Amino acid sequence: xxxxxxxxxxxxxxxxxxxxxxxxxxxxxxxxxxxxxxxxxxxxxxxxxxxxxxxxxxxxxxxxxxxxxxxxxxxxxxxxxxxxxxxxxxxxxxxxxxxxxxxxxxxxxxxxxxxxxxxxxxxxxxxxxxxxxxxxxxxxxxxxxxxxxxxxxxxxxxxxxxxxxxxxxxxxxxxxxxxxxxxxxxxxxxxxxxxxxxxxxxxxxxxxxxxxxxxxxxxxxxxxxxxxxxxxxxxxxxxxxxxxxxxxxxxxxxxxxxxxxxxxxxxxxxxxxxxxxxxxxxxxxxxxxxxxxxxxxxxxxxxxxxxxxxxxxxxxxxxxxxxxxxxxxxxxxxxxxxxxxxxxxxxxxxxxxxxxxxxxxxxxxxxxxxxxxxxxxxxxxxxxxxxxxxxxxxxxxxxxxxxxxxxxxxxxxxxxxxxxxxxxxxxxxxxxxxxxxxxxxxxxxxxxxxxxxx
Amino acid sequence: xxxxxxxxxxxxxxxxxxxxxxxxxxxxxxxxxxxxxxxxxxxxxxxxxxxxxxxxxxxxxxxxxxxxxxxxxxxxxxxxxxxxxxxxxxxxxxxxxxxxxxxxxxxxxxxxxxxxxxxxxxxxxxxxxxxxxxxxxxxxxxxxxxxxxxxxxxxxxxxxxxxxxxxxxxxxxxxxxxxxxxxxxxxxxxxxxxxxxxxxxxxxxxxxxxxxxxxxxxxxxxxxxxxxxxxxxxxxxxxxxxxxxxxxxxxxxxxxxxxxxxxxxxxxxxxxxxxxxxxxxxxxxxxxxxxxxxxxxxxxxxxxxxxxxxxxxxxxxxxxxxxxxxxxxxxxxxxxxxxxxxxxxxxxxxxxxxxxxxxxxxxxxxxxxxxxxxxxxxxxxxxxxxxxxxxxxxxxxxxxxxxxxxxxxxxxxxxxxxxxxxxxxxxxxxxxxxxxxxxxxxxxxxxxxxxxxx
Numbered sequence: 001x002x003x004x005x006x007x008x009x010x011x012x013x014x015x016x017x018x019x020x021x022x023x024x025x026x027x028x029x030x031x032x033x034x035x036x037x038x039x040x041x042x043x044x045x046x047x048x049x050x051x052x053x054x055x056x057x058x059x060x061x062x063x064x065x066x067x068x069x070x071x072x073x074x075x076x077x078x079x080x081x082x083x084x085x086x087x088x089x090x091x092x093x094x095x096x097x098x099x100x101x102x103x104x105x106x107x108x109x110x111x112x113x114x115x116x117x118x119x120x121x122x123x124x125x126x127x128x129x130x131x132x133x134x135x136x137x138x139x140x141x142x143x144x145x146x147x148x149x150x151x152x153x154x155x156x157x158x159x160x161x162x163x164x165x166x167x168x169x170x171x172x173x174x175x176x177x178x179x180x181x182x183x184x185x186x187x188x189x190x191x192x193x194x195x196x197x198x199x200x201x202x203x204x205x206x207x208x209x210x211x212x213x214x215x216x217x218x219x220x221x222x223x224x225x226x227x228x229x230x231x232x233x234x235x236x237x238x239x240x241x242x243x244x245x246x247x248x249x250x251x252x253x254x255x256x257x258x259x260x261x262x263x264x265x266x267x268x269x270x271x272x273x274x275x276x277x278x279x280x281x282x283x284x285x286x287x288x289x290x291x292x293x294x295x296x297x298x299x300x301x302x303x304x305x306x307x308x309x310x311x312x313x314x315x316x317x318x319x320x321x322x323x324x325x326x327x328x329x330x331x332x333x334x335x336x337x338x339x340x341x342x343x344x345x346x347x348x349x350x351x352x353x354x355x356x357x358x359x360x361x362x363x364x365x366x367x368x369x370x371x372x373x374x375x376x377x378x379x380x381x382x383x384x385x386x387x388x389x390x391x392x393x394x395x396x397x398x399x400x401x402x403x404x405x406x407x408x409x410x411x412x413x414x415x416x417x418x419x420x421x422x423x424x425x426x427x428x429x430x431x432x433x434x435x436x437x438x439x440x441x442x443x444x445x446x447x448x449x450x451x452x453x454x
Numbered sequence: 455x456x457x458x459x460x461x462x463x464x465x466x467x468x469x470x471x472x473x474x475x476x477x478x479x480x481x482x483x484x485x486x487x488x489x490x491x492x493x494x495x496x497x498x499x500x501x502x503x504x505x506x507x508x509x510x511x512x513x514x515x516x517x518x519x520x521x522x523x524x525x526x527x528x529x530x531x532x533x534x535x536x537x538x539x540x541x542x543x544x545x546x547x548x549x550x551x552x553x554x555x556x557x558x559x560x561x562x563x564x565x566x567x568x569x570x571x572x573x574x575x576x577x578x579x580x581x582x583x584x585x586x587x588x589x590x591x592x593x594x595x596x597x598x599x600x601x602x603x604x605x606x607x608x609x610x611x612x613x614x615x616x617x618x619x620x621x622x623x624x625x626x627x628x629x630x631x632x633x634x635x636x637x638x639x640x641x642x643x644x645x646x647x648x649x650x651x652x653x654x655x656x657x658x659x660x661x662x663x664x665x666x667x668x669x670x671x672x673x674x675x676x677x678x679x680x681x682x683x684x685x686x687x688x689x690x691x692x693x694x695x696x697x698x699x700x701x702x703x704x705x706x707x708x709x710x711x712x713x714x715x716x717x718x719x720x721x722x723x724x725x726x727x728x729x730x731x732x733x734x735x736x737x738x739x740x741x742x743x744x745x746x747x748x749x750x751x752x753x754x755x756x757x758x759x760x761x762x763x764x765x766x767x768x769x770x771x772x773x774x775x776x777x778x779x780x781x782x783x784x785x786x787x788x789x790x791x792x793x794x795x796x797x798x799x800x801x802x803x804x805x806x807x808x809x810x811x812x813x814x815x816x817x818x819x820x821x822x823x824x825x826x827x828x829x830x831x832x833x834x835x836x837x838x839x840x841x842x843x844x845x846x847x848x849x850x851x852x853x854x855x856x857x858x859x860x861x862x863x864x865x866x867x868x869x870x871x872x873x874x875x876x877x878x879x880x881x882x883x884x885x886x887x888x889x890x891x892x893x894x895x896x897x898x899x900x901x902x903x904x905x906x907x908x
Contacts, residue, residue, distance in 0.1 A: 235724045252723065256768055268757035268780040269706060269849030270689045270873050273748040280758045281745045287738035294727040303722035304734045305770045307763050314710055314778040314817075315850075316759045316876075324768040326722040363768075395723030396769075419724050422770075 042385075043149040043445060045437035047430075053141045054433075056085055057125060058133035065130050069424030070137070073173035074126040075103065075204060080211035082125045086140065086165055093147050095163065099215030101190050102183035103167035103208040106221060109147050111160040111448065117225035117407075118160040119447045121146055121440075124169035124180075124399060131170070132426020134232045138414060138433065140165055142230045146441040150448075157448035159225055166399045167208070168193075174204040176363075181399035184221050185406045226374050226447045227409040229400040230440050232428050237392040238415035244432035245439055246392035246413030247378045251401050253332050253366035255339060257325040259286065259346065263355035265311070265319030276317065277354035280309065283321040285353070289345045290325060293338070300329035300338040324362070328395065332366045367401035371408035373453040374443075378412060381443045387435050408453055412436055412443075496839075497603040497899060499891035501884075507595045508887075510539055511579060512587035519584050523878030524591070527627035528580040529557065529658055534665035536579045540594065540619055547601050549617065553669030555644050556637035557621035557662040560675060563601050565614040565902065571679035571861075572614040573901045575600055575894075578623035578634075578853060585624070586880020588686045592868060592887065594619055596684045600895040604902075611902030613679055620853045621662070622647075628658040630817075635853035638675050639860045680828050680901045681863040683854045684894050686882050691846040692869035698886035699893055700846035700867030701832045705855050707786050707820035709793060711779040713740065713800065717809035719765070719773030730771065731808035734763065737775040739807070743799045744779060747792070754783035754792040778816070782849065786820045821855035825862035827907040828897075832866060835897045841889050862907055866890055866897075 058064045062085060063071050063078030072078040083105060087097045090107030097107045108118065123139020143163040150157065171177030174196040182188040194205025208214040238246050263279035290302040303326040310320040327342065329335035343359045350357040375391075382389035392413055403409040415432035512518045516539060517525050517532030526532040537559060541551045544561035551561045562572070577593020597617040604611065625631030628650040636642040648659025662668040692700050717733035744756040757780040764774040781796065783789035797813045804811040829845075836843040846867055857863040869886035 234721055236729070254723070254769075266873060267688055267850055267875060268755075268759060269708070269782060269851075270875075273745060273755050275690070278745075278757075280761075281741060284738040284741035284745075284758075287735060288742055291727060291732075291735045291738075301722075301727050303732075303769065303771050304738075305722060305763065305768050305772055306766050307734075307761050309759065309761050312760050314759050315708075315757065315780050317757050318759055326769050328723055396721055397723075419720060421721060421724070 043441040057137040067424045069130040071129045072127045074168035075207035098219040100219040101217040104180040105165040107163040109161045116159040118162045120224040120227035122164035124166040128172040159448045181402040185402040227403045230412045233413040234421035236419040241390035243388040243390040244435040245389040248411035250369040251394035252328040256363040266317045268315040279321040282353035282355045370410045374410035497895040511591040521878045523584040525583040526581045528622035529661035552673040554673040555671040556634045558634040559619040561617040563615045570613040572616045574678040574681035576618035578620040582626040635856040639856040681857045684866045687867040688875035690873040695844035697842040697844040698889040699843040702865035704823040705848035706782040710817040720771045722769040733775040736807035736809045824864045828864035
């Protein structure tokens with residue numbers, strides 16, 4: 001990015017956070033001169049059309065809830081309905097739609113160089129139950145709006161633009177999360193994806209087939225020039241920075257640790273407090289110790305969201321308590337060090353309480369960082385468009401995390417209210433949505449015309 | 455109790471604990487002179503017969519498990535089988551068996567004064583799943599052995615002796631616990647008892663009827679002169695005192711407090727540790743704080759045996775955590791004060807963590823103390839028989855707790871190994887069993903001949 005001034009004639013309201021970020025990010029122009037020079041038009045989103053698109057993806061006939069949310073588990077009837085709608089809208093925009101063997105949908109706008117790697121835009125249309133009306137939906141909506149703007153401008157980009165709707169990003173019905181993008185990027189075999197079952201025992205493969213969205217392996221995305229995903233923030237960094245748009249530097253790596261504490265069971269009326277080796281008390285001290293360690297250190301965070309207590313009777317001292325420790329930090333190294341510190345603390349507590357503790361890593365997510373060149377492009381476009389933006393970090397997995405292992409990927413975040421997400425109250429202010437759409441469309445256009453990223 | 459010497463000719467090995475207890479308990483001779491003078495014979499248990507009785511109540515055909523325990527939920531087929539066996543054994547001893555409308559079985563040995571209130575002996579034959587081969591069984595076995603010894607001695611006591619098998623003491627299949635004795639003592643209406651359902655929805659009334667043990671209301675125990683129950687300790691007080699028999703002073707009162715902690719939910723990747731109002735962390739601090747308070751104070755104890763975490767996903771900050779606090783102390787006043795202190799601590803923690811906490815008392819047990827006169831008799835008999843005994847407190851509900859609200863009740867505890875109970879490993883050393891049988895039978899004889907308790 002080039003300083004904070006931007007081009008003459010553009011209104012510039014670059015906040016301090018952005019200036020600082022520019023200093024951090026800003027090296028040379030990230031795009032090859034060819035692309036930068038050829039940013040031929042400035043795309044301005046059509047507010048009415050964008051709003052209609054977002055409403056079409058959250059109306060009652062595609063899983064919209066009476067309280068303003070959306071309940072649309074992957075491969076459900078509601079998911080079929082919204083996929084049909086997505087295909088219809090893509091068709092209306094002149095896009096060719098294909099479906100791969102993981103149920104991922106791609107809607108392609110050809111470029112002038114049909115052999116060139118495409119620019120990938122989009123997100124996912126499945127939700128948690130009940131979910132909000134922005135998560136995933138906004139990312140698909142902004143991608144379609146971008147294509148519509150290119151159509152409006154009658155612009156033929158050099159590269160193809162592909163709007164994608166990934167299957168089962170949420171993992172709410174068929175865990176794990178980010179399944180469709182995981183298949184395409186090689187994180188999972190497609191057989192694994194097909195064999196995932198929901199709570200009722202239905203298999204994802206069968207359900208995709210049932211709703212008519214089990215496609216061909218040959219339709220999978222092969223490679224891409226750059227990938228751009230917009231998403232609501234699911235946090236409060238943008239509110240705190242009073243910015244509308246976030247340029248995401250990275251998504252925090254995460255580890256899940258199954259922590260099993262084994263003590264001595266017995267009747268609650270039995271031994272006095274001195275004579276116990278009690279899994280529940282030790283586990284409680286561990287939960288508190290993890291929090292205290294994160295407060296002390298300030299550079300990682302922990303969450304305990306599940307706890308299984310055995311045997312689970314009011315008047316029986318549990319002999320075993322198992323909880324999951326979700327731990328996140330800024331990078332893998334820090335995370336590893338902090339986890340080691342926390343588990344040391346767990347060991348100490350176990351010794352003091354006379355119980356055993358075993359910490360087993362059940363899941364880890366540590367994607368490569370997002371592409372610096374694309375981040376710089378996003379920052380530059382935001383600066384040029386006078387957008388209040390800030391560099392942010394992602395705290396939650398997204399399909400782009402898988403994509404970053406396959407090619408240059410980046411994300412934009414849209415400001416949300418109070419960090420609410422995955423719930424019916426999820427809300428992104430309209431101004432932030434429009435502002436994100438502006439940055440998104442113009443960055444996509446720049447990428448679609450770029451010859452190389454440097 | 456009269457000093458530590460006992461009668462000439464009796465071997466006396468009174469431990470120090472008993473001497474101290476004697477000082478505490480010992481006032482005048484607790485029994486009216488009439489009874490004390492007329493302790494006509496000294497009953498010595500028949501070890502072989504007693505062992506056979508205990509084995510008959512824990513053999514495979516009445517619910518015995520391959521690993522040496524017993525699985526015999528109330529009103530199950532195994533319970534029917536053991537009830538049939540109990541009735542047969544009682545009949546063989548010349549006892550008249552009747553069944554009341556709660557399924558309680560009474561086997562009566564008539565006295566010379568048939569109108570006199572009976573001496574009640576016995577316990578329960580139902581178990582948890584899997585339970586041990588002593589809990590409840592031992593109490594019924596010692597009662598039958600006492601009758602057998604009276605028969606051996608050809609002694610006709612003044613009062614009738616009734617051996618009882620209470621229905622559903624465990625509450626494991628049909629909660630709450632101590633249901634049969636609760637009906638007889640007025641704690642529960644019989645309609646309530648009949649309507650209790652098991653996990654499969656079966657009603658206790660129907661199940662009692664199915665197994666042929668739904669009897670008549672008129673058969674209920676009306677009143678008793680004194681009640682005596684033997685039970686394994688379910689703790690380690692006797693091991694610590696190196697004694698075989700415990701004279702139980704009281705059962706600790708218990709309260710169950712449903713503690714609901716409500717915080718702010720969200721995604722685990724969302725807010726940093728500073729910005730959270732987290733139910734799980736607050737609940738953990740409360741569990742630890744309850745333990746710390748009990749360690750500091752030393753006169754109460756707490757157990758958290760259940761914890762419900764909402765919504766219960768690895769990567770979701772729980773918005774609500776509910777746990778049960780089981781709290782026990784030596785008497786109601788102390789218990790009330792300690793509970794108040796603990797809930798104050800909970801409130802402090804809730805304020806510090808920015809969450810809400812609500813503590814609701816869900817259940818309380820605070821029976822009247824056991825009868826001092828009967829305790830003194832037991833201590834005296836134990837002393838005279840040279841038994842290693844100690845005063846102990848009960849930590850767990852027993853039918854005698856209900857009975858103590860109806861008349862003079864007392865309990866003897868038999869030493870167990872390592873405090874194990876309600877499990878297949880439950881074990882009472884044979885010497886302790888025989889020693890308890892001696893004290894039990896001779897005290898029952900004294901009570902059956904006593905005119906009054908003073």
